[in-house]
Amino acid sequence: MKHDSLIAPEGIPFIALFGAATILAAVLLKSYGIAAVFLAPTLFSAWFFRNPERRVPGDERMIVSPADGQVIRIDEGVHHELLSGPCRKVSIFMNIFNVHVNRIPYSGKVSRIVYHPGRFLSANLDKASEQNERNSVLILTDDGKEILTIQIAGLIARRIVCWVEEGDGLTRGERFGLIRFGSRLEVFLPMEAKLCVARGDKVQAGQTPIGTF
Template identity: 50%
Template structure:
């Protein structure tokens, strides 16, 4: 058995950028060009800096996924801010193991599928824009929940949660889609959080404070 697998074909560029970032990048580059043509040196330099920052934010590096049976990979880059059992959640019946990953503006914001399976439902909730590292962000912020069923009938849920700066959640999967572990499924613009709800019997492989990468870091194992 291979130790790692490619969930998506590798990009043919040295610095892959998510397509959702193109409008932001082109707008900033256009403004920079206008400032430069007008001879406005300081605004042009600030525009160039902003363009480079936006390119960095929307970077979309290729990832290989550990081929571990029952392994659940992180759907996001960032810092684990919560690991523990919850008695209930809005998306699945009964208790669950909840793992939350907080992303700053410096993290890669492309989100990846934690386990292979079929998308059972996608549920969008409008909401507020509190800082995504606060506990109340899970319940009050704008969020998009993806519920997935594995081939063994287990259900997990991963929730994209908008943050203080984020104002756009992008999700490319829909009900009925079959997805691979580590496959790209969306992103959140400018700082956010991912909550993952696993079956109560799942075993965590991380603890609060750990740094994780989408698609490559194991969050837990399904028994």
């Protein structure tokens, strides 16, 4: 599936539920006050699960952000159990107003997907990286480079969605999942990659370069 609908499929049940309640309140109960109460979460759900198109940079050397949000931390020379050597880590925090559909930072094949159950601490805390529920997607590029993206649940987020499987070939900027209601994405890049972002920068999934080869 391309997952290119205007609204992410995971949002349809929320929109349908609150939308139906809005209509019932207005038509059957004839209470516009109650209808307005249900209309607010209907509109919020549609906004939260929006799935806009993005213009991926034409330069194939560019590594794009996997998430909308703000860069809250950059670490150099870090290690991860799924990676063969030291790397650069970029941490991106998504608040509830950001688009929450996640995108692949660089073209390649999905070599590993590892899910870890965990806690639901606020995603802007550093310890959330190790203690929260998370899903790791490791991409192996055509020339053998490793790029790891980790979806991390947050304080309100209670479900991580991953649409891809091990062995899938993916292109840069392609949608691969989402996290519901506020969360964090971490990207581990090879040390040879040159970073294009700094702490505090705002980024958009599939569109903002965060690094380059």
